[in-house]
Amino acid sequence: METAPARLRGKASWLIGRITLYAHRRIADALAGEGAHGHHFSILAALVEFGPASQITIGQRCLIDRSDMAEMVTELVDQGLVVRATDPGDRRRNVITLTPAGRRRFERLDAVLEQAQRELFAPLTPAEHHQLVNLLGRVFDHQLSTVGAEPVRSRGR
Amino acid sequence: METAPARLRGKASWLIGRITLYAHRRIADALAGEGAHGHHFSILAALVEFGPASQITIGQRCLIDRSDMAEMVTELVDQGLVVRATDPGDRRRNVITLTPAGRRRFERLDAVLEQAQRELFAPLTPAEHHQLVNLLGRVFDHQLSTVGAEPVRSRGR
């Protein structure tokens, strides 16, 4: 009565979509409890790992559209987690720099997200969880390499 | 320069979200080429596997909201893939029944989707692909069992 059709449940694309839907809500809730948005963590992570960068560069690394970046960075600035300054070397660019508070926030959000991972993927053993990340990572890399090679037929407008 | 931050790339929730985004576009394109919507396949699959049913029942099995069901069924009726008739035993219900054309369409769409799976998860061996479905299926079941047990904190409106 509540079992999904086998031909549907057996498709990885359907499973992945369903899981993403629920996971996104869970994570959005967890981050909202900290007053943060999902992209905030991505941006902070890029700054922690690669140092100060322009909005475009951060966007490329985290796959965030530049129009969304503008809004997200403004929010981070308002919270004192990040500093936005025009690059003196190329005044078209904004150099985004992490503040000490921003780094602390990153560590906090990272802990929250790691906990969420554990809950979301609770039925998997640590080894299985690790392998899932491995499999997904390879699929993701495959997407990155094939995207752009073909005309983007979609985006119907 | 184009590598994602490790703390981001290492999170299954992020990978799964990224893959879903791309996969949904690919599949939407493939189905659009057949003149079909993603939910069409889900509904047809439920009818093939479980026989005629009310819109509510189909929605429960495929996790489709009833307001969306109404629209999707109308589209399927317009294409002659399905018949909508009020249930004589309970005139609140619509009994949805598969037509021969509907069954043929299902087989066709299933082939298209299976092909899409192969392309999307190309870097995985068949055994790995199978295991991915296994891992995701267990995570999905875990979601089903835990959802509803807690108050839906999200849905912020």
Added chain:
DNA sequence: CTGCTATCGTTGGCGCCGCCAACGAATTCG
């Protein structure tokens, strides 16, 4: 039989998300 309540289908609309378009400012190149 008569209300009260619940269920189903339908319509309309909301919020989030990813993305595109267009513009101004600044830079680079011919």
Added chain:
DNA sequence: CGAATTCGTTGGCGGCGCCAACGATAGCAG
């Protein structure tokens, strides 16, 4: 210098999942 390009910003669009409300029908308690 002029043309083309890049970055940031604003505004808006389309798709998706979902909720709210209504009419019609059905089940239930008194």
